[in-house]
Amino acid sequence: MSRKRWIWSGVAVVAIAVIGAGAWASRGQVAYAGIATGYAAKMTCSCMHVSGRSLDSCLADFPEEARNNITITQEGDTVRASVLFGAISAQSTYEEEFGCRIVD
Numbered sequence: 001m002s003r004k005r006w007i008w009s010g011v012a013v014v015a016i017a018v019i020g021a022g023a024w025a026s027r028g029q030v031a032y033a034g035i036a037t038g039y040a041a042k043m044t045c046s047c048m049h050v051s052g053r054s055l056d057s058c059l060a061d062f063p064e065e066a067r068n069n070i071t072i073t074q075e076g077d078t079v080r081a082s083v084l085f086g087a088i089s090a091q092s093t094y095e096e097e098f099g100c101r102i103v104d
Contacts, residue, residue, distance in 0.1 A: 033083050037070065038090040038102050040081035044072050045092035045100035048079065078103070 047058035082089035091103045
């Protein structure tokens with residue numbers, strides 16, 4: 001095997017190791033983001049449909065950092081919360097007799 005091929009093989013191995021380490025290190029943050037979007041969707045849905053408050057009023061309950069990092073939208077009886085441009089999201093829907101529940 002030529003020297004050039006060995007160098008490129010070494011670069012590829014290092015790149016794969018760095019990507020794998022980054023994915024491993026961020027697994028906790030990804031799990032936290034999933035929990036946070038579920039919480040935000042459920043709480044906002046309950047705030048709006050059970051308590052009868054406006055979306056802006058409900059969003060004011062979240063810390064400023066959370067408001068800046070999460071996107072919350074409402075369509076009918078459904079509230080969707082997402083982060084990372086929609087890569088991680090959760091949805092909650094209101095049902096008359098039961099209140100709000102997380103759908104996905």
